[in-house]
Amino acid sequence: MESPAQPAEMDLTDELLEEVFVRLPTSADLARASMACTSFRRVITGHAFLRRFRRLHPPPVLSILAADFLAAQPPHPSAAAARAFSDPEAADFLCSFIPSPDRWRRRDFCDGRFLLSAVPEGSDPTRRGYDPRALVKHLAVCDPLYRRYLLLPAIPDDLAALVHQSDIASFQPFLCPPAEDEEDTMFRVICFAQCETKLVAFIYSRSSGQWHPVEFDGWRDLTAGTSYPYPSREPELSRRHYAHGCFCWVMHWVSKLLVLDTRSFKFSINLPPAPLSRRMAIVEGVEGKLGLFTLCRDIENAISFLFNGALARSNPANATSHPEAAEVYLPQMTVLEV
Template sequence: MAPPPIFRTQDELLEEIFFRLTTAADLASASAACAPFRRLITDHGFLRRYRALHPPPLIGVLDNGTLVPAQPPHPSAVAARAFAGFDFSCKSFLPTKSGRAWLQLDFLDGRALLAGVLESDPAAMVLNRHQLLFSDIAVCDPVHRRYVLLPAVPCELTALVPKHDLLHLEAFLAPGDDEEDPLSFRVMCLAQRRSNRVLLVSSSSLGGQWHSFTFDQHQGGLFGRQLVHGYFCWYSPFPKKLLLLDIHSIELSAVSLPPELRESYGFVIVEAAQGMLGMLTIVDGGDNEDGRALLKYSIPRNNQWHLEKFILLPVEHMYMLGVAGGYALLATDCTTPSQGKRRFFSVDVKTLQVELFGEGSLGGELYSGFPPSLCAPTI
């Protein structure tokens, strides 16, 4: 039996006690108890270690900068209450230009990624993704109302992605290359050309300067980006593969998917034990007496996906919104007639327990985080 740890200071003993608080609500209560507790709990180093033990919970769904929060009796509802009325759009503190507006592209680890677009035609950026390479790009911390503008993409890098050869371009946030620095982040732009793929990366640890990576292999379109165990994952329907980008080595690999998969919104990849991948798939409930859909959990072994468990879902038609904060979030495929809202259900990726999460509109990015009082600056 290992001897008990020896604590050299009172602060070390308190930190060990705080590490045993498993919910954000309990940690927030401890932080509010007195100034010395708050000093320890809001320290960057403590929060980094706490996040490693207890990842921030799923708080809600972002819909055009407004949070649709978890609602009671869901376990995340208490933490979500702290964000009531909070504005995640970042537009109130970003610089303005005549005739320009800000379009949110991504949200990750408490940061938002936005691009400058024409105020008269914000949808133009969606239709003409090539324009993103020449737009103002901002990374924001909506809780602390901070932002940084990235340097322009150099001409020699934009030349790698000619407009006539571009099939799709996706910009997104990525964890920083310095895991010990809580202010470190990266912005990635993955361009799908007819002949290859080009990845442009801006790293905060390098002053935001851009550099490029080229991948010769080319497959079909990519959908449903997720971050799992240090890999960005995309669904590629032609051929049916899961494309993986290692965020440390910046190398691409592929994993075969079950042939019965049809759409990217019908499944999500989750973190399984021992660094493995898991898959949650919605299965039509046409064969059930009550017609309710099923949720299938599978893991890969010997290059094949093996079924581990079936879970009966509460309603007939559902689709996947994404994964964040230890939960997969599902939405109903029909609205509540009286309110015109969809119902959201969460699935705990460890226990596979299904719970009602709340009601809202179509939704967008999932937001996971600690209450504002426990959020250290990310920029």
């Protein structure tokens, strides 16, 4: 009697295994799969695979960090983990572990890291604020959960000489997420120097450990003929927005958007599909597009409406139509704050 035919073994290549593992819903499932055998563990612990998995499965939000640690609450799936970090002993959000903590001021928070700037020499360290016009050369990045910090190298003098302190209207240091091909432990820092005749971004990369400058050539033309720095009685640039790897600012006096693409680190100008206002947000749209939500008011007809539309990555100079724009009219008593 013939023995039954044995099923053919499927030859699962590393590429096929990656396609299976990347579809696991959580990192806990991925960890359990890695313990099944050495071949599974080899694939799962590969840096390229982990970067891909993290892009598709970003870590859950634990809290909003404002004046205090605002932990996620039930029924949010992160509530249990967030509750653990609510314990004052679990993390040091004051960054008191950095040497001479009174010398540092918090400037930004992103991806679980604080960006601190040093109080300039000769300044009063007991003052709680900072001068938004001061060119800050000394910065530190802190991890409040693991109580670790990194002192960044100072912006070199030859780069800092690209701007003059007396010309600076605003100097904004902020954190930038790592590039797609970098590990999560990497980060970048941008120092955004806005002057009367030029706009310069000083960029630090943790992977290279160096600073390099990027200048926006069209800044002088945009500010020509205006009573800069407050040509329309508005702040010269709006607060930052971040979506799909781009930082965006509203230029109030010309009703345009300034965009810095963090993949190429090039500036561009975008023509928005709607009137710009303080009550607006730039969000991540489909297919890599930037989306715009803005709250508009028709005072004459006593109505409000929420405008949403898609922004091209770079609009041609004669762009006038935005077929993907839409308006949603709101009830008279509706109040929205963006």
